[in-house]
Amino acid sequence: MTERIERRLGQNSLLALYVVAAALVWFGAYHFLLPLTSWVAYSLLGLSATSRLGSAVGFFIYDVPKVLLLLAAIVFLVGILRSFVTPERARSILGGKREGVGNVLASLLGIVTPFCSCSAVPLFVGFVESGVPLGVTLSFLIAAPMINEVAATLLLGLFGWRVALLYVGTGLIIAMVAGWVIGRLHLEHWVEDWVYQMRMGESQLVEERKTWADRVSYGLQSVRDIVGRTWPYVIAGIAVGAVIHGYVPQDFMAHIMGKNAWWSVPAAVLLGVPMYSNAAGVIPVVQALMEKGASLGTVLAFMMSVVGLSLPETIILRRVLKWQMIAVFLGVVAVGIVAVGYLFNMVL
Amino acid sequence: MNIKILGSSCPNCKTLEARVREVLVELGVQAEVEKVTDMRAIMSYGIMATPGLVIDGVVKSAGRIPSKADIAAWINVAQAS
Numbered sequence: 327m328t329e330r331i332e333r334r335l336g337q338n339s340l341l342a343l344y345v346v347a348a349a350l351v352w353f354g355a356y357h358f359l360l361p362l363t364s365w366v367a368y369s370l371l372g373l374s375a376t377s378r379l380g381s382a383v384g385f386f387i388y389d390v391p392k393v394l395l396l397l398a399a400i401v402f403l404v405g406i407l408r409s410f411v412t413p414e415r416a417r418s419i420l421g422g423k424r425e426g427v428g429n430v431l432a433s434l435l436g437i438v439t440p441f442c443s444c445s446a447v448p449l450f451v452g453f454v455e456s457g458v459p460l461g462v463t464l465s466f467l468i469a470a471p472m473i474n475e476v477a478a479t480l481l482l483g484l485f486g487w488r489v490a491l492l493y494v495g496t497g498l499i500i501a502m503v504a505g506w507v508i509g510r511l512h513l514e515h516w517v518e519d520w521v522y523q524m525r526m527g528e529s530q531l532v533e534e535r536k537t538w539a540d541r542v543s544y545g546l547q548s549v550r551d552i553v554g555r556t557w558p559y560v561i562a563g564i565a566v567g568a569v570i571h572g573y574v575p576q577d578f579m580a581h582i583m584g585k586n587a588w589w590s591v592p593a594a595v596l597l598g599v600p601m602y603s604n605a606a607g608v609i610p611v612v613q614a615l616m617e618k619g620a621s622l623g624t625v626l627a628f629m630m631s632v633v634g635l636s637l638p639e640t641i642i643l644r645r646v647l648k649w650q651m652i653a654v655f656l657g658v659v660a661v662g663i664v665a666v667g668y669l670f671n672m673v674l
Numbered sequence: 675m676n677i678k679i680l681g682s683s684c685p686n687c688k689t690l691e692a693r694v695r696e697v698l699v700e701l702g703v704q705a706e707v708e709k710v711t712d713m714r715a716i717m718s719y720g721i722m723a724t725p726g727l728v729i730d731g732v733v734k735s736a737g738r739i740p741s742k743a744d745i746a747a748w749i750n751v752a753q754a755s
Contacts, residue, residue: 442684448716451713452717
């Protein structure tokens with residue numbers, strides 16, 4: 327017994343050593359990135375920092391590795407966090423909670439529970455069947471895609487921590503309020519009848535105890551999955567952003583996406599709906615547009631619409647919700663996003 | 675042996691199915707691999723995230739793609755019993 331504990335401790339300290347070493351390498355790389363890339367752009371390639379080509383190239387070769395480094399680190403940490411939560415655990419936390427408290431908890435759990443929109447149907451049925459109120463379930467289903475670590479990382483890397491925090495905070499509020507409002511409307515009759523007739527089988531899945539080694543490997547796995555899938559979008563997005571950065575005249579966007587164009591927020595939300603899953607490619611472009619006069623509220627609204635209101639997920643949810651309910655769902659979330667957009671255009 | 679992949683139209687379900695078939699070939703085990711896409715049938719196994727992997731009627735994993743080593747171990751245990 328003691329031998330086993332000792333071995334476990336030995337493994338864990340070795341693991342901790344690896345993680346600390348990796349973190350040091352990461353911080354070193356991040357710290358020296360700016361001097362290194364400016365040296366490459368302005369000394370090695372001999373570009374002028376004030377020329378159009380120079381500013382575009384400088385922007386590109388600094389931002390691509392920076393965003394990818396941030397993405398790897400954050401996806402890894404979120405992966406570790408997610409190894410502690412399963413949909414089953416989320417359900418047992420939410421079961422028996424009142425609305426209000428339930429909406430708050432569901433939105434928070436929506437962020438940290440590993441979730442793919444293709445699992446939206448079994449998750450919805452599983453929640454509703456075990457007595458989680460409809461509005462609380464929807465809070466979860468709004469927060470899960472809307473507050474997304476890839477989008478948050480890109481905002482952090484390109485706009486700074488304030489905007490990233492604003493995005494996460496307002497996303498949470500939209501999920502809580504929208505779910506609560508839908509719950510108050512008592513629309514249970516707009517859920518497809520078969521959902522209520524469903525008797526879910528007893529889950530026979532025995533949860534295995536995860537060791538820290540499992541959690542680290544889960545984190546690495548999500549880095550491989552997510553960074554592996556999004557890096558082409560990041561590079562393409564930053565490339566387009568770099569061209570805009572260098573070549574589009576200042577204040578070009580002020581008329582179209584500026585504070586004074588009242589219709590820019592709803593237009594941005596509509597435009598964002600079909601752009602699902604390309605948040606990684608869209609954000610760098612939007613960041614470059616903002617430098618040219620687009621306003622933050624409009625940009626945030628666009629962002630949330632890209633990740634939160636997605637056509638594929640809506641189509642999947644249509645299997646459990648009648649179309650009237652889908653319309654209410656989309657309407658409430660869209661109104662929330664538009665309100666956030668106007669609010670930030672006014673405040674900032 | 676009967677292996678079921680639970681899940682409809684998710685990219686991870688296809689990955690899981692391919693991985694299961696690979697493991698079967700590597701182990702030289704004969705098994706019937708079945709895809710279950712009907713939502714009610716999927717729910718009857720009590721899982722809330724797809725893809726699910728069921729070997730001889732027992733749910734082995736849900737909501738993730740298990741490693742080849744895990745899949746091979748489950749198949750070996752199911753074969754021994």
